[in-house]
Amino acid sequence: MVATxxxxxxxxxxxxxxxxxPAAASAARSLPPLxxxxxDQKHQAFxxxxxxxxxxxxxxxxxxxxxxxxxYQVREIDAWMxxxxxxxxQPLITFARxxxxxRRQRPPSPAEMRRQFRRFHQRYPEVKTYASWNEANHCGTxxxxxxxxxxxxxxxxxxxxxxxxxxxxxxNDHPDPVPWARKFRRALGxxxxxxxxxxxxxxxxxxxxxxxxxxxxxxxxxxxxxVGGLIARRNKSEQPMPQGKANAAKATRFIFDRIAxxxxxxxxxxLYHWSSSTRRDSWDSALIASDGQPRPSLLVFENILLERxxxxx
Numbered sequence: 001m002v003a004t005x006x007x008x009x010x011x012x013x014x015x016x017x018x019x020x021x022p023a024a025a026s027a028a029r030s031l032p033p034l035x036x037x038x039x040d041q042k043h044q045a046f047x048x049x050x051x052x053x054x055x056x057x058x059x060x061x062x063x064x065x066x067x068x069x070x071x072y073q074v075r076e077i078d079a080w081m082x083x084x085x086x087x088x089x090q091p092l093i094t095f096a097r098x099x100x101x102x103r104r105q106r107p108p109s110p111a112e113m114r115r116q117f118r119r120f121h122q123r124y125p126e127v128k129t130y131a132s133w134n135e136a137n138h139c140g141t142x143x144x145x146x147x148x149x150x151x152x153x154x155x156x157x158x159x160x161x162x163x164x165x166x167x168x169x170x171x172n173d174h175p176d177p178v179p180w181a182r183k184f185r186r187a188l189g190x191x192x193x194x195x196x197x198x199x200x201x202x203x204x205x206x207x208x209x210x211x212x213x214x215x216x217x218x219x220x221x222x223x224x225x226x227v228g229g230l231i232a233r234r235n236k237s238e239q240p241m242p243q244g245k246a247n248a249a250k251a252t253r254f255i256f257d258r259i260a261x262x263x264x265x266x267x268x269x270x271l272y273h274w275s276s277s278t279r280r281d282s283w284d285s286a287l288i289a290s291d292g293q294p295r296p297s298l299l300v301f302e303n304i305l306l307e308r309x310x311x312x313x
Contacts, residue, residue: 034260034308035268037089039226043076045274046083048288050298054305059089060225060270062096062134065108068119073099081124092270093124094131094170094196094225095153097141107133107142110152117160130157131167131196131225137180138172147180148187170196170225173210174239178217191218196225199259200285203251204230204241208262215263223268227255228285229297235282248285249296256304271301 037058038051045051046059061080067073084091095113098104108116121127132154136143143150150169158166169184171177177197185191195218202211214222229248230241242251252271260266275288287298 037270039270039272040274043079043083046087052087059084060092062094064099065095066098092129094134096134114156129165131170134170135172136169137177147184151187167196168192173199173201193220198226203255206254226272228272231284249300252297252300
């Protein structure tokens with residue numbers, strides 16, 4: 001009884017903050033079909049029957065480029081692969097900086113990346129979708145001034161995984177990703193067909209400025225490989241964004257109604273993330289709270305899936 005009343009209150013809040021505009025549902029139905037997924041590092045997220053019941057086809061995880069050197073990371077990845085396979089979801093793996101303190105600030109050389117990618121591909125041949133580097137234009141990842149290095153990662157993955165889909169790079173929305181993307185394109189020598197983008201700023205401020213800029217700056221498809229409504233941020237970032245449950249619900253609706261509607265080139269969206277780990281996570285945009293209770297943003301997402309059943313296909 002208590003759980004039922006709690007879910008009813010959540011549903012009422014979701015409706016109040018998001019569905020006040022009567023045109024929302026009809027606008028969503030008029031949008032082109034999209035493919036939706038969840039980005040979450042935890043294998044437990046994909047064991048959750050509530051997530052499986054959504055019928056999503058895609059899952060994303062970042063993996064340290066040298067993860068297979070560490071047994072605990074191999075166990076984490078094995079468990080994640082098993083859970084997403086059981087959930088019937090296709091994995092997207094994005095390579096990222098090392099979790100080792102000694103290597104954290106140093107991106108791998110092309111030879112190191114080639115060696116580690118071969119090991120990864122041999123261990124997980126079921127993975128057919130990769131992104132070369134996570135938030136490559138962000139200086140915290142070690143590649144913001146080295147797009148030519150990420151070009152080499154991109155070529156290594158494409159050559160080492162024939163028939164795979166490879167995202168040129170996952171780009172962050174701060175700083176402006178377009179200058180970095182142009183340098184990448186110049187070093188590559190041609191226009192890549194697919195980019196990843198993390199546009200939290202547009203989503204949570206409920207605007208389209210930065211996403212439109214990227215659409216003008218590149219010509220390929222764009223997957224929103226990380227985006228979601230911000231509940232709380234405790235990572236000392238100086239970039240202001242709205243926060244809270246109501247904000248997260250509104251942002252989730254805005255992502256699918258407004259941002260996805262900007263262009264058919266935005267062809268896949270991975271919400272980040274399914275569940276928070278603690279009440280003090282450094283970043284929390286989860287659909288499920290750490291106590292297991294659903295948040296209004298989950299109800300919004302469920303309604304979006306009902307309105308646009310093509311998202312599940």
